[in-house]
Amino acid sequence: MNLEYRLCDFSDEKDLTNLIAAQNEVYRQRGLKFTNKDFRYWYGDNPEGRVIAFNALDGDRIVAHEALIPETMEVNGRAVRCLRSMGSVTLPEYRGQKLLSILTNKCIEEGQKRGYEFVYGIANGNSIHTFLKYCGFTLVGKLDVKFGYGKVREPQGKVYKRHWTEETLKWRTSPAGVFRTKDQVLKHFKTGVVAVMGTIDGGLLDKVSGLKKKSSPSVRLYVGMGAELPWSFVRVPKFIKHSPFNLIFRDLTGGKIPAMTKDNLFYQLIDFDVAG
Numbered sequence: 001m002n003l004e005y006r007l008c009d010f011s012d013e014k015d016l017t018n019l020i021a022a023q024n025e026v027y028r029q030r031g032l033k034f035t036n037k038d039f040r041y042w043y044g045d046n047p048e049g050r051v052i053a054f055n056a057l058d059g060d061r062i063v064a065h066e067a068l069i070p071e072t073m074e075v076n077g078r079a080v081r082c083l084r085s086m087g088s089v090t091l092p093e094y095r096g097q098k099l100l101s102i103l104t105n106k107c108i109e110e111g112q113k114r115g116y117e118f119v120y121g122i123a124n125g126n127s128i129h130t131f132l133k134y135c136g137f138t139l140v141g142k143l144d145v146k147f148g149y150g151k152v153r154e155p156q157g158k159v160y161k162r163h164w165t166e167e168t169l170k171w172r173t174s175p176a177g178v179f180r181t182k183d184q185v186l187k188h189f190k191t192g193v194v195a196v197m198g199t200i201d202g203g204l205l206d207k208v209s210g211l212k213k214k215s216s217p218s219v220r221l222y223v224g225m226g227a228e229l230p231w232s233f234v235r236v237p238k239f240i241k242h243s244p245f246n247l248i249f250r251d252l253t254g255g256k257i258p259a260m261t262k263d264n265l266f267y268q269l270i271d272f273d274v275a276g
Contacts, residue, residue, distance in 0.1 A: 003056045003057060003058055003063065003099075004056070004057045005054055005055070005056055005057075005103065005106060006054065006057060007052075007053070008054070008055055009043075009052075010039070010043045010044060010050075010051060010053065011044065013036065016036050016039060016040065016043070017036060018060070018062045019039060019055070019062055019065055019087075020035065020036055021062070022063065022064075022089055022091060023039075023065075023087075023089055025091060026089050026090070026091060026092070039087070041175075042069055043067065043069070043087075045171065046069055046171065047167045047168050048069070048070040048071055048072060049070035050070075051067050051069050051070075052067065052068045052069075052070075052107050052110050053065065053066065053067035053068070053087070054107050055103070056090075056094070056099050056102070056103060063090070063094045063099070064089065064090040064091065064094055064099035064100065064103060065087060065088070065089050065103065066085070066087065066088050066100060066104045066106075066107055067085070067086055067088075068083035068084065068085055068086075068107045068108070068111055068119060069086060070082075070083060070116070071083065071084050071162070071271075072162075072163040072168075073161065074160070074161050074162070074163045075117075075159060075160055076159055076258070079163045080117050080163075080257065081115065081116050082117055082118045082119065082120065083107075083108075083111045083116050083118075083120075084119070084120055084272065085104065085107075085119060085120070085121030085122075085123075085131075085248075086121065086122075088100055088104075088127055098130075098134065100130045101134035104130075104135045105134075105135055108135070108252070112252050117251075117252055117253050117256075117257055118249065118250060118251050118252050118253070118257060118260070119137075119249075119252060120140075120248060120249045121137075121247075121248050122246065122247055122248075122272050123137075123246045123247075123248050125243075125244050125246075128244075128246045128248070131248050132248065136250050137248040137249060137250045138248065138249055138259070139246060139247075140225075140247040140248060140249050140260050140262055140265065141225065141261075141262035142244060142245060142247070143223055143245035143247060143267070144222065144223070144224060144225060144235070145222070145223050145236045145245070146221075146222045146229065146233040146234060146235050146236065147193075147219055147220065147221055147222070147233065147234060148220060148222070148229065148230065148232040148233030148234060149219065149220065149230070149232045150220075150229075150230035150232050150233070151184065151230065152196050152199050152227050152228070152229060153199060153227065153228040153229075154199045154227065155227065155228050155266060158226055158264055158265060158266040159258055159260075159264035160260050160264055160266065160267075161266040161267075162198075162271045164200060164201075166204065166207045166208060169204060169205070169208050170208045170210075170211075172270055173208060173211050173270075174210075175187070178211070179211065179213070179214050180205055180211050180212070180213055181213065181214065181215055181216055182202055183199055183200055183201065184198075184200075185197040185198045185199075185200055185205070185211075185270060186220075189221050192218055192219055193219045193221055194216050194218045194219075194220055194221070195220070195221045195223070195269055196220050196221065196222045196223075196224075196268075196269060197268065197269050198268035198270035198271070222269075223245065223269045224266075224267050224269055224271075225247065225262060226265050226267060247265075247267065
């Protein structure tokens with residue numbers, strides 16, 4: 001089978017439509033349905049820059065896809081340009097050909113050319129093996145998933161955390177259902193439950209126009225790594241199924257930056273795609 005591998009930034013609406021067709025074909029059994037708007041938000045509207053993505057094409061049909069979206073993290077207080085893996089998909093009849101590893105490595109090579117310093121991502125149970133064995137990633141750890149009441153706090157002294165500006169924060173808090181209470185960004189999850197999107201400097205949040213303030217006595221869902229949580233937060237019971245959130249990391253500088261670990265990272269729901 002002769003497939004073509006093509007770099008694509010999805011500035012053309014036709015390319016985006018073809019990608020959505022592939023995504024919906026793969027996720028139909030899970031009852032998920034994507035729209036052009038969903039991916040335009042991440043791939044085109046992101047103020048950090050346009051996506052780096054490679055497609056595997058059989059004729060005009062996208063049969064596999066991998067994307068790295070630009071972000072900025074603080075590493076020991078320095079703003080560092082990085083990339084996050086998302087949107088990985090392979091049509092069922094094309095699996096077993098290592099397309100995910102081929103496309104991921106092509107994206108990483110392109111990211112290195114553009115000067116990004118590291119790549120990370122949240123891998124599920126299906127893709128984690130490929131990322132670790134064939135794409136040079138290391139496993140940082142599994143994100144915590146907990147429910148409870150009270151305030152989620154940012155600890156001091158973490159090496160890695162997301163770097164936010166007024167522009168990027170306005171973009172990330174623009175989806176429907178997002179609001180704030182003091183320095184907490186929350187999102188309606190389901191009746192009686194709100195998701196803790198993140199703990200952000202209140203002064204910076206004050207600059208984000210349109211982000212509504214309101215109190216919220218609801219039960220809170222926390223997904224992340226490295227936060228200080230009150231005793232009232234408990235782990236989700238094992239019998240409640242949820243996708244594993246495996247956080248993975250790959251240095252692109254040859255050791256010029258410290259390794260990301262579960263102990264030196266402050267990572268929040270607002271930092272990755274489940275929040276969107």
